[in-house]
Amino acid sequence: xxxxxxxxxxxxxxxxxxxxxxxxxxxxxxxxxxxxxxxxxxxxxxxxxxxxxxxxxxxxxxxxxxxxxxxxxxxxxxxxxxxxxxxxxxxxxxxxxxxxxxxxxxxxxxxxxxxxxxxxxxxxxxxxxxxxxxxxxxxxxxxxxxxxxxxxxxxxxxxxxxxxxxxxxxxxxxxxxxxxxxxxxxxxxxxxxxxxxxxxxxxxxxxxxxxxxxxxxxxxxxxxxxxxxxxxxxxxxxxxxxxxxxxxxxxxxxxxxxxxxxxxxxxxxxxxxxxxxxxxxxxxxxxxxxxxxxxxxxxxxxxxxxxxxxxxxxxxxxxxxxxxxxxxxxxxxxxxxxxxxxxxxxxxxxxxxxxxxxxxxxxxxxxxxxxxxxxxxxxxxxxxxxxxxxxxxxxxxxxxxxxxxxxxxxxxxxxxxxxxxxxxxxxxxxxxxxxxxxxxxxxxxxxxxxxxxxxxxxxxxxxxxxxxxxxxxxxxxxxxxxxxxxxxxxxxx
Amino acid sequence: xxxxxxxxxxxxxxxxxxxxxxxxxxxxxxxxxxxxxxxxxxxxxxxxxxxxxxxxxxxxxxxxxxxxxxxxxxxxxxxxxxxxxxxxxxxxxxxxxxxx
Numbered sequence: 001x002x003x004x005x006x007x008x009x010x011x012x013x014x015x016x017x018x019x020x021x022x023x024x025x026x027x028x029x030x031x032x033x034x035x036x037x038x039x040x041x042x043x044x045x046x047x048x049x050x051x052x053x054x055x056x057x058x059x060x061x062x063x064x065x066x067x068x069x070x071x072x073x074x075x076x077x078x079x080x081x082x083x084x085x086x087x088x089x090x091x092x093x094x095x096x097x098x099x100x101x102x103x104x105x106x107x108x109x110x111x112x113x114x115x116x117x118x119x120x121x122x123x124x125x126x127x128x129x130x131x132x133x134x135x136x137x138x139x140x141x142x143x144x145x146x147x148x149x150x151x152x153x154x155x156x157x158x159x160x161x162x163x164x165x166x167x168x169x170x171x172x173x174x175x176x177x178x179x180x181x182x183x184x185x186x187x188x189x190x191x192x193x194x195x196x197x198x199x200x201x202x203x204x205x206x207x208x209x210x211x212x213x214x215x216x217x218x219x220x221x222x223x224x225x226x227x228x229x230x231x232x233x234x235x236x237x238x239x240x241x242x243x244x245x246x247x248x249x250x251x252x253x254x255x256x257x258x259x260x261x262x263x264x265x266x267x268x269x270x271x272x273x274x275x276x277x278x279x280x281x282x283x284x285x286x287x288x289x290x291x292x293x294x295x296x297x298x299x300x301x302x303x304x305x306x307x308x309x310x311x312x313x314x315x316x317x318x319x320x321x322x323x324x325x326x327x328x329x330x331x332x333x334x335x336x337x338x339x340x341x342x343x344x345x346x347x348x349x350x351x352x353x354x355x356x357x358x359x360x361x362x363x364x365x366x367x368x369x370x371x372x373x374x375x376x377x378x379x380x381x382x383x384x385x386x387x388x389x390x391x392x393x394x395x396x397x398x399x400x401x402x403x404x405x406x407x408x409x410x411x412x413x414x415x416x417x418x419x420x421x422x423x424x425x426x427x428x429x430x431x432x433x434x435x436x437x438x439x440x441x442x443x444x445x446x447x448x449x450x451x452x453x454x455x456x457x458x459x460x461x462x463x464x465x466x467x468x469x470x471x472x473x474x475x476x477x478x479x480x481x482x483x484x485x486x487x488x489x490x491x492x493x
Numbered sequence: 494x495x496x497x498x499x500x501x502x503x504x505x506x507x508x509x510x511x512x513x514x515x516x517x518x519x520x521x522x523x524x525x526x527x528x529x530x531x532x533x534x535x536x537x538x539x540x541x542x543x544x545x546x547x548x549x550x551x552x553x554x555x556x557x558x559x560x561x562x563x564x565x566x567x568x569x570x571x572x573x574x575x576x577x578x579x580x581x582x583x584x585x586x587x588x589x590x591x592x593x
Contacts, residue, residue, distance in 0.1 A: 103568040196548045210548055239554035240547075302537070309531040320508065327509065329581055331572030341586045346511035358510055359523060362501075365508045366524070379534050381544030386537065388545055420523055421530055437548030462549070 003028030022073030046121035069115030096352030106203020123158030153183030178430025185405035185455020200235030268403030320364030
């Protein structure tokens with residue numbers, strides 16, 4: 001079996017038992033990247049020498065009997081909107097940060113290193129995490145490993161594709177409106193957005209500060225649990241990170257949640273859903289029923305269309321503020337044809353930002369501007385509270401909420417780029433969890449007749465990641481979707 | 494909610510993003526369509542509903558007022574497009590009466 005067919009947990013065990021070296025694991029991934037990534041384009045940069053060095057260091061320390069950490073020797077990829085200070089740039093897939101070298105590591109990057117992980121590269125994303133297909137990258141689109149004519153989803157499409165194609169076993173992404181869960185669904189892998197505040201955002205380049213969260217991708221629920229455990233926890237450098245203790249998410253993972261009441265919102269099965277997606281997801285819900293769970297019809301009246309409208313006001317408003325720092329002064333791209341300082345701002349930003357980023361900054365600026373603030377931004381925040389209340393009422397009756405992660409399977413490259421609104425509707429089932437700050441996961445639950453992955457989304461209340469993972473594991477144990485590899489990844493690396 | 498070209502240009506200026514005439518036209522129709530969509534929030538009665546700006550009930554996270562090391566000047570200036578000594582170098586900001 002090729003090392004790239006092993007899960008992170010299997011690699012961890014093999015390395016700990018000295019059946020596999022960290023260097024072998026890294027080399028296996030680097031070979032797979034060399035062979036497949038020219039077609040998939042999951043990576044914006046790789047650091048083979050750095051990876052080999054770190055892997056050799058892990059092997060040396062293990063041989064000396066040291067405890068190297070939770071992720072000792074496991075190759076990992078990091079979405080390119082998280083700061084890495086050594087070896088590789090941090091570009092956010094934007095020309096405005098082309099070649100930029102971060103002066104510090106993100107908190108999660110520090111955690112990866114402290115736990116002995118081997119970072120092999122930075123993955124592609126929609127520019128500044130704004131998008132649902134990774135087509136908004138200034139450096140080219142990533143392809144879906146299951147069908148190279150289709151998108152991997154976004155904005156964490158590179159990380160999702162890298163894990164799906166078995167280039168790395170685990171990867172970090174970020175989720176502001178669904179940017180981990182949706183690409184996980186489209187690529188047939190596990191992707192999780194923790195509760196807001198569970199994982200420090202220090203060093204995550206900010207898009208929408210009240211919505212952004214970093215989370216894990218893996219091929220299995222256990223791998224996602226492992227990566228979450230390694231990266232979660234309080235960080236005093238992020239004042240929105242919480243002091244909730246981090247449980248060992250792997251311990252007790254095999255224990256089913258009983259009794260299990262599953263809320264099924266009719267809004268998550270409304271018009272616009274692909275009939276094959278609906279059918280596959282309802283079959284997954286039937287598996288839970290066979291396991292003894294009760295399906296409870298619920299209503300989340302504000303969670304779909306109203307949530308998209310709320311999201312595209314709140315997120316864009318926060319983005320207009322966060323992206324004001326890209327002005328050609330302190331870092332990043334500066335135009336060469338300006339006349340004065342204001343003109344420098346105007347031209348640097350015009351030349352450095354892509355269209356979607358410009359659209360969102362302008363939307364947010366408009367929504368916050370004098371005369372429109374009450375009608376748009378304040379109104380959106382009021383609806384946000386209604387969305388939050390929908391979930392509070394639901395969680396009084398059920399333990400979790402389930403539905404499709406995405407209304408459709410992976411769409412073709414170029415299919416939605418002419419209509420921004422059509423692209424925004426890809427997130428119709430995911431944005432409400434960000435607005436309400438709650439945790440959500442997407443797990444593979446089958447395929448369409450055409451061989452495209454379908455994801456089941458499971459949502460639970462704040463700081464219940466352990467229960468969420470156990471609920472996900474219940475289904476994974478009964479089914480074998482995570483074992484199936486995309487044809488492109490079959491065969492030894 | 495249809496945005497006029499004039500409004501798009503104004504938003505562009507507020508956003509500090511220079512727009513070509515073609516972009517003004519393109520963004521005008523795209524932004525108008527998006528604003529039409531988000532206008533559906535008007536259907537909801539939110540009288541008496543408190544805005545929810547922050548997801549979690551965390552307030553006033555403070556630390557002791559003790560100096561801690563930050564970025565060294567070389568690190569802070571390391572990505573600067575232009576610098577001079579310990580300063581970021583920028584174009585002259587013109588006297589009053591000039592643009593902006």
